[in-house]
Amino acid sequence: MVKKKKFDLIPNVRIEEMVAEGKCLVRHQNMVVFVKDVAPGDIVDLQVTKKRKSYLEAKAVKFHEYSDVRVQPFCEHFGVCGGCKWQHIGYETQLHYKQKQVKDNLERIGKIPLPVIDPILPSEQVSYYRNKLEFTFSNNRWLTYEQIRSEQEFNRNALGFHIPQRFDKIIDVQHCYLQPSPSNEIRLAVANYARDKDLVFFDLVKMQGFLRNLIIRTANTGELMVIMQFFQDQPEDIKGLLDFLLAEFPQITSLHYVINSKGNETFHDLDVICVHGEPYIHESMEGLRFRVGPKSFYQTNSAQAYELYKLTRDFAGLTGKEIVYDLYTGAGTIANFVARQSAKVVGVEYVPSAIEDAKINSQINNITNTTFYAGDMKDVLNGALFAEHGRPDVIITDPPRAGMHPDVIKMLLDVHAPKIVYVSCNPATQARDLEMLSEKYEVTRIQPVDMFPQTHHVENIVQLIAK
Numbered sequence: 001m002v003k004k005k006k007f008d009l010i011p012n013v014r015i016e017e018m019v020a021e022g023k024c025l026v027r028h029q030n031m032v033v034f035v036k037d038v039a040p041g042d043i044v045d046l047q048v049t050k051k052r053k054s055y056l057e058a059k060a061v062k063f064h065e066y067s068d069v070r071v072q073p074f075c076e077h078f079g080v081c082g083g084c085k086w087q088h089i090g091y092e093t094q095l096h097y098k099q100k101q102v103k104d105n106l107e108r109i110g111k112i113p114l115p116v117i118d119p120i121l122p123s124e125q126v127s128y129y130r131n132k133l134e135f136t137f138s139n140n141r142w143l144t145y146e147q148i149r150s151e152q153e154f155n156r157n158a159l160g161f162h163i164p165q166r167f168d169k170i171i172d173v174q175h176c177y178l179q180p181s182p183s184n185e186i187r188l189a190v191a192n193y194a195r196d197k198d199l200v201f202f203d204l205v206k207m208q209g210f211l212r213n214l215i216i217r218t219a220n221t222g223e224l225m226v227i228m229q230f231f232q233d234q235p236e237d238i239k240g241l242l243d244f245l246l247a248e249f250p251q252i253t254s255l256h257y258v259i260n261s262k263g264n265e266t267f268h269d270l271d272v273i274c275v276h277g278e279p280y281i282h283e284s285m286e287g288l289r290f291r292v293g294p295k296s297f298y299q300t301n302s303a304q305a306y307e308l309y310k311l312t313r314d315f316a317g318l319t320g321k322e323i324v325y326d327l328y329t330g331a332g333t334i335a336n337f338v339a340r341q342s343a344k345v346v347g348v349e350y351v352p353s354a355i356e357d358a359k360i361n362s363q364i365n366n367i368t369n370t371t372f373y374a375g376d377m378k379d380v381l382n383g384a385l386f387a388e389h390g391r392p393d394v395i396i397t398d399p400p401r402a403g404m405h406p407d408v409i410k411m412l413l414d415v416h417a418p419k420i421v422y423v424s425c426n427p428a429t430q431a432r433d434l435e436m437l438s439e440k441y442e443v444t445r446i447q448p449v450d451m452f453p454q455t456h457h458v459e460n461i462v463q464l465i466a467k
Contacts, residue, residue: 010046012064015039018097019104020428022085022456033058037079039089041067069093074127074177080144081171082164083178084454095120095450098458102427102448109431112438117446121307126453128180129301131218131283135159135187136265137194137211138170139201157201159191159214168204183216186226186249190214193244202231210234213265217292220302223281225254227294229267233259242275253277256294268295268353285309288365290333296357297330301451308423308449308459309337312396315421315445315463318342322393325417327377327408332358332370334396334423339367346389347372348380378407381415392417403429409436416440420464425451427460434462442467 015024015038023034026046032055038044043065050057073079073087086094099120106114123129141158160173172191175184194201194211202209213229226245230238238257246252255276258267272279272294280293285306292298299305312334316324318341326335329347331354339345339362347370349355355374362370371389373380386392395417397404403426404412412420413436420441424430427448434443445463452458 008048009061010048010058013044013046015042015044015067018100018456020101020456028056031056035060037085039067039070040093041069076175077171077173080142080163081161081173083161083176086454086456091122091126091453094453095122098450098456099448101456101458102446102460105427105431106434106443106446109428110434110438112435112443114443115445117448120448120450120458121311123301123304123450123453125301125303127177129303129453130178131220131298131302132300133176133179133183133216134265135173135214135216136162136170136204137201137209137213138168139203139209140168140170140205142166142169142171155195157191157195159187159194159201159211170204179216180218182224182249182251183218186216186245187214189248190228190241190245193241197237197240199237199241207231207263210237212260215294217281219281219283219292221282221284221289222251223253224249224251225281225292225294226252226256227272228257229260229265230257231259231261246276254279254281258294285333285337288336288361290331290336290361291357291364292331293357295353297354298333299451304449304451305333308451308461309334311447311449311461312421312423313338313341315447315461316394316396316419318394323390324394324396325381325392327381327395327397328399329358329372330354330398332361332372334398335370335372336361336365336367338396339370342369344389345370346385346392348377349374350376378405378411381408381411386415391415394419394421396421396423398423399429401426401429403433406436409433412437413440416466418466422462422464424460424462425457427458430460430462434464437464440467441465 013026016026017040019025024038026033034057038060044060045062046058047061048056048058071090078087138158141156142163158170158172160171163169200210202212210232212231215227217225256272256274258272280291283290324342324345326347329335329349332347335345335347352374355372358372441464444465447461449459
């Protein structure tokens with residue numbers, strides 16, 4: 001019989017600080033120990049769960065003293081749901097560690113000269129700030145230890161979020177503090193209707209069932225979109241549920257459904273059927289209207305996105321004479337937002353459907369000085385494009401979390417525009433890219449922005465000036 005490996009117990013240690021990805025850190029016997037679900041200042045006993053050459057991972061098994069930076073989490077699902085992992089920490093402390101995260105990444109990974117970093121811009125809303133949420137149906141509801149030990153019978157159908165690191169377990173969400181009303185009301189009504197009608201909730205392991213996914217998009221214009229995903233095409237059941245939704249929630253302005261029998265919930269390659277209202281909703285920003293369809297990308301914190309874009313425009317320093325290239329333009333939100341202060345804006349994005357959204361957003365706002373291209377950045381940005389539209393005075397780049405491909409960075413160095421504004425949702429990959437750009441650019445301004453309160457995520461804007 002093989003004995004299970006027993007890891008060490010580290011007693012009575014004080015948690016020192018927060019580091020990457022929301023983990024905390026303590027040093028023990030010249031080793032760094034990473035710990036989840038604690039707060040700086042907590043005094044705890046730690047059980048080591050993983051040993052590596054340069055660090056340990058551990059979990060708190062006993063709390064001797066709680067930190068002064070702790071607050072009471074406001075959500076009943078905190079600690080089980082993985083959505084708002086910093087609810088136990090006061091907002092000012094969250095901001096402090098997000099600012100520190102930006103500084104540490106740029107200094108330790110970037111290793112380049114930096115100006116003083118501007119104080120992080122807080123989010124005015126710290127709850128109910130998201131405009132989009134996706135909920136998953138499951139016939140395998142997550143039960144807490146207390147529920148299991150109670151020996152009660154529980155309905156195992158759930159509509160909610162995945163448990164962290166468990167694709168097959170869904171927490172049945174009662175109230176979510178991320179999205180404003182009527183998001184909670186719609187989710188609960190759909191779940192109750194489905195249980196009453198004995199509709200089959202999806203089996204994530206066996207890949208079978210009927211009800212699969214619910215997406216709710218709310219807009220700052222008051223418009224409301226609901227998208228239902230079904231695994232099987234059962235016309236009578238689909239009609240019954242959609243009719244129920246419209247009767248209970250007449251404020252729905254755009255109602256859709258998708259038949260998705262694939263191995264995952266993504267539906268960008270599937271037909272989305274609009275059964276009520278317009279096939280899109282609108283977000284509004286500084287007099288501009290942005291059309292958001294079922295497959296469109298839009299920043300999920302609308303109010304803070306406006307602040308982010310204003311800072312991006314400010315960093316660009318536009319006078320109305322500049323040719324601006326907007327890389328990873330998505331649905332052209334930034335491109336159209338800065339167009340009135342630019343001579344011309346050229347947007348580039350590798351997702352063709354997003355480029356179609358970008359063009360529509362220019363049309364509905366009567367913006368005529370934008371041009372959009374779909375394709376790989378390193379292929380689209382070439383001499384022919386510059387000959388047609390002119391070389392950029394300013395480049396705005398807002399890549400995904402993975403940052404920019406080395407070929408794109410090489411292209412930026414070759415183009416050598418006078419100014420680059422780099423917007424990032426991942427300061428670590430941003431720092432890596434800045435180090436490569438430092439060959440020809442100097443970092444002159446840095447502004448962190450909190451887009452996602454109660455989480456460790458932070459946005460950061462960097463201004464680079466050509467040397």
